[in-house]
Amino acid sequence: MLNINFKSKFITFFLMKTALISELKKEIENLNPKELRDLCIHFAKYKKENKELLSYLLFEAHDNQAYIKGVKTQVDELFDEINKSNLYFAKKSLRKILRLTNKFIKYTGSKQVEVELLIYYCKKLQESGIQFQKSTALSNIYLRQIVKIKKALATLHEDLQFDYEEDVKELMN
Secondary structure (H helix, E strand, O other), X not given: OHHHHHHHHHHHHHOOOOOOHHHHHHHHHOOOHHHHHHHHHHHHHHOHHHHHHHHHHHHHOOXXXXXXXXXXXXXXXXXXXXXXXXXXXXXXXXXXXXXXXXXXHHHHOXXXXXXXXXXXXXXXXXXXXXXXXXXXXXXXXXXXXXXXXXXXXXXXXXXXXXHHHHHHHHHHX
């Protein structure tokens, strides 16, 4: 009997339905500040990405330009560390840098930040001296970033589109 009860609780736990955002919002509104703080700390403990997102929201969301500058500095450091002796190792490093860049873009939720950081990534790739055109995989990664830039650029204000358009044209050459 104990074994069956344990199995049903185990199955119930993993079949638990995830709440909708609207339900979570309503529940959060009912919390007092101390409970909300404890909940945020508890949330941040489980994943490094949660802690990074919370850090961004608390300390850096108010100044996107400083945030972009910090991300660019980190990207510069990672590009300096790329092992260029072998295209295989370079490809792995480039994918890692792109994953990191996309993670930082996701935190902001801003199309302008997305355009700026992806343009920067593509420029750094061009300047790196890596013959990415000789590798189909790297060439495809580069072209996908161009497509993502154009897609995000289309959602921006006309003035911003004009500002970034020349950078995009340079990437196409």
